[in-house]
Amino acid sequence: PLVPMTDFLPRAKKEGFAVGQFNMNNLEFTQAIAEAAKEEQSPFIFGVSEGAMRYMGIEYVVAMAEIAAKQSGVPVALHLDHGSSFEVVMKCIQAGFSSVMFDGSHYPFEENIRLTKEVVKAAHAVGVSVEGELGTIGGVEDDLVVDEASAALAKPEEAIRFWEETKVDALAIAVGTAHGMYKGEPKIHYGIIEEVSKQVEAPIVLHGGSGVPDEAIQKSISLGVGKINVNTENQVAMTNTIREKLNGNPEMIDPRKYLGPGREAIKEVVKGKMRLFGSSNKA
Ligand code: G3H
Ligand code: ZN
Numbered sequence: 001p002l003v004p005m006t007d008f009l010p011r012a013k014k015e016g017f018a019v020g021q022f023n024m025n026n027l028e029f030t031q032a033i034a035e036a037a038k039e040e041q042s043p044f045i046f047g048v049s050e051g052a053m054r055y056m057g058i059e060y061v062v063a064m065a066e067i068a069a070k071q072s073g074v075p076v077a078l079h080l081d082h083g084s085s086f087e088v089v090m091k092c093i094q095a096g097f098s099s100v101m102f103d104g105s106h107y108p109f110e111e112n113i114r115l116t117k118e119v120v121k122a123a124h125a126v127g128v129s130v131e132g133e134l135g136t137i138g139g140v141e142d143d144l145v146v147d148e149a150s151a152a153l154a155k156p157e158e159a160i161r162f163w164e165e166t167k168v169d170a171l172a173i174a175v176g177t178a179h180g181m182y183k184g185e186p187k188i189h190y191g192i193i194e195e196v197s198k199q200v201e202a203p204i205v206l207h208g209g210s211g212v213p214d215e216a217i218q219k220s221i222s223l224g225v226g227k228i229n230v231n232t233e234n235q236v237a238m239t240n241t242i243r244e245k246l247n248g249n250p251e252m253i254d255p256r257k258y259l260g261p262g263r264e265a266i267k268e269v270v271k272g273k274m275r276l277f278g279s280s281n282k283a
Contacts, residue, residue, distance in 0.1 A: 002069055002078045002098040004129035005227070006169050008043040008282070012226040013203040017278030018217075020209075021045040021079060022270055023231035025052050027064065028238070028259050032266035034068035034076075040271055042279040043074055045099070047081035047229060050088060051142030062096040074283035077129065081229070082144055089119050093128050101131040101172070103144075109158055116166045131227075132166055134159045135174025137207045141231065144179070151178065156195040163200040170205050170227050171196070175220075177208035180232050188216055190223055197224025205229065210236075214276055221278065230273055237269045238262040 005019075012019050022033045024046045037044045046065050053061055062078065069076035079099035080092045089100045102119040104112035116132045123130045138151030154173035163171050173196060176188045186208070197204050203226020209217070210232035217228065245258040252258060274280045 002065060002096065003075050004127060004169070005045060005077045005079065005099045005131070006129045007077070008075050009129075009170060009203050009226050011282070012279070013224065015282075016221060017282060018203075018206075018221045018226050018228045019043050019045060019279050020270070020273050020277055021047040021081070021205075021227060021229040022234065022273075023047040023049065023052065023081060023229070024056075024061065024065065025231075025235070026056065028263040029234065029266060030064045030068050032234075032263045033270050034072040036267045036270035036274065037074045037076070037283075038072040040274040040280040041074060041283040042274040042281070043076070043283050044274070044279070045077045045079050045227065047079050047231065048097075049081045049142045049144075050084060052081075053092075058091070058095045066096070079131070082133075082141065083119075084143075086115065086118060086122075090122065093123060093126060097128065099129040099131070101133070103133045103172075105133040105136050105174070109162075113162055113165050116162075116168060120166055120168060129169040131170040131172055131205055132162065132168035133172040133174075133207075134162050137172070137174045137177065137179060139179030139208060141179040146179075153189055154192060154196070156192055159192075159196045160199045163196075163202060167202075169202055171200060171202050172205035172207055175206070177206060177212060179208045180210070181236070182211045186212055186216070188212070188220060190219060193220055193223045193225060203227055209233075209273075217276055228273075228277055230269075233273075234266045234269050237265040241265040
């Protein structure tokens with residue numbers, strides 16, 4: 001069955017590993033992630049953005065996630081990624097999501113606290129875990145477009161107060177990573193992670209996990225990151241594989257002939273991340 005993130009995140013923070021959120025974009029992503037988790041015996045989180053939900057349909061999302069959880073035999077959370085309103089959060093909970101993110105980072109600080117608190121109250125009443133966000137993460141993810149000038153690092157004092165007031169189960173803070181691939185290397189502000197994580201019980205969430213060097217990931221985990229989101233790297237792996245197949249075989253018409261290898265490519269990326277995050281054999 002699908003479980004809230006609270007079933008595995010407290011252990012992750014205590015034992016010094018992180019659980020991956022891998023975004024679900026279609027059937028092949030769903031299968032690839034679930035199979036990787038089964039082989040690695042790792043808990044994981046299916047992230048579903050509002051755009052991906054529109055693409056697949058919410059009923060397909062929940063049904064596919066339920067089958068994937070059953071097939072993998074590991075703890076799986078089905079998590080709304082960057083939820084933009086109370087209404088979409090409620091819709092997901094009603095449909096069977098076990099976890100939600102409310103991203104109020106675009107609101108003024110006090111308003112973000114007030115709205116997040118409402119989400120936490122409603123979600124916790126039915127055993128659903130909640131992630132909140134503070135600071136603004138740059139880059140592009142579906143509908144969420146934040147240019148460099150608008151990206152803003154989280155202020156540690158604000159992040160601590162945000163958690164004390166909202167009691168979210170996972171706290172996303174902007175520390176220098178961005179959505180999408182990086183041009184250079186991301187400059188992660190480790191001091192922010194360290195300061196916030198010392199005062200806040202909930203694990204820190206690192207968004208924009210694609211393309212972050214392994215050493216930076218490991219250091220972030222050692223300082224209190226307990227959830228890491230990865231999407232773009234899987235998209236790149238699948239699309240590059242498919243492009244190669246199609247370019248090399250102009251006669252190919254059976255979608256399974258290129259989607260299958262695309263799925264395999266995602267699976268390899270996810271297995272690598274699970275090992276890097278230390279979540280393998282923690283199911
Ligand atoms: O919320 C999803 C993530 O933060 C994914 O970021 O596409 O850069 O890996 P990414
Ligand atoms: Zn994100």
